[in-house]
Amino acid sequence: GEDVEQSLFLSVREGDSSVINCTYTDSSSTYLYWYKQEPGAGLQLLTYIFSNMDMKQDQRLTVLLNKKDKHLSLRIADTQTGDSAIYFCAESYSGAGSYQLTFGKGTKLSVIP
């Protein structure tokens, strides 16, 4: 079956870069996603990358995908206190005519002022 792994915690100083890592197992994944969950709130799609891409940049966010190693990372440049949240990596999975996302357990990012 499919599985997505992330480290649970990350702490960085304001202004530094944050790098959140994720590994997945399903080599047939078509899209990989990063979702952000702020305290007490729902999940917000931050960015996604198609599986045939190596990198995607969107303002302060950079997503790197190493398909050979099944490794995905999210880099947040100039991390701000408002970036404190839980970040979920997710892979899309298609099988038996259905489609679903499998999420990692989330990485809690704490930004120290």
Added chain:
Amino acid sequence: DTAVSQTPKYLVTQMGNDKSIKCEQNLGHDTMYWYKQDSKKFLKIMFSYNNKELIINETVPNRFSPKSPDKAHLNLHINSLELGDSAVYFCASSRRTSDEQFFGPGTRLTVL
């Protein structure tokens, strides 16, 4: 102008009761989902409906029954609530099954 809304936001109830959580999306999406987020923040899909038809039904007790009266709504009904049902339940929708999903704010269910 909320995209995906859920009601109620908080639900506290006794073991053995039956309760429902409602979800509505005004994005015109064809596909809707229910996820359960447990106390360790782990998210797991429960159900998915596409054009009012069930397409994903993970290993969920049959006390949980989703109902989709139309494409914009996917309600979750839970019978005979148990302590282990306490969690945050998220509804989501996507334009098609392969598109990115937009999540509601979540419903925190506490079973006493």
